[in-house]
Amino acid sequence: MTPYDVHTLVRSLLLGSTLCLLTFVVMVASDGGHTTVAQKIGQLCVLTPLLAALGARIAMMQAQSRGETKALESLGASPSRVGLGASLAVVVLGAMATAALAARVGDIEGLLPRLDGVSxxxxxxxxxxxxxxxxxxxxxxxxxxxxxxxxxxSISRSTTPFFGVVAAMTVALSDWSRERIGTWSRMMTVLVGSGLAILVFHLVAADRASPWLLLVVPLPIIAQTWHIRLYRWATLGR
Incomplete structure (x- = not known):
């Protein structure tokens, strides 16, 4: 890693951690005591890869505004290589979230919507x-x-699919965050991915689908990343 990678890594970690902290504060302030702290942590763990990717993108946008990325790319570096530090920040924060779920620090029941009344x-x-x-x-x-x-x-719900999807989202978003993709294109992918995530989580919560179906959530992000990457390789050769 170069000093620039380390600088980008630290900047992305700070931004991602700040977003996670702000999100947790909003959860606590708006919950009204309906969920436990462990359930809030579980919810935050699932959101952490996305928040980390957002922090990484902010860091990369700052670098672009200062001309850093353009200078490095003019020397022959690919967008993927320029964003290595930001990508690693997503991996670090996502790995921490995955470990928290695997260690049962976060309660997965907080991830699943429930209907009021008797079911x-x-x-x-x-x-x-x-x-x-x-x-x-x-x-x-x-x-x-x-x-x-x-x-x-009652049947204990396996946590493996849940921290599995967090790990998969971490890998997908770390790759996605460093590719040069248009803002509107990113927003559309996030919208599609969010809709898919909501649908799958509701199906799992209602016991209409296996929790392993959660692993399809990162697919729109993976598809967009590799579409852009293959196009770049075909046109620019790097």
């Missing part, structure tokens, strides 16, 4: 239990009332 969860052997733990229906359809221990009777 049902299916347990093994065809048993259903209400979310307020007051009613259970066995496989024969016979109801029973009381107070049931959901800690022992």
């Amino acid at each position: 049902w969860t299916q347990l093994p052997e065809g048993v259903w239990i209400s979310t307020d733990s007051s009613m259970k229906v066995d496989a024969q359809g016979l109801p029973s009332f009381g107070s049931f221990d959901r800690q022992t009777e």
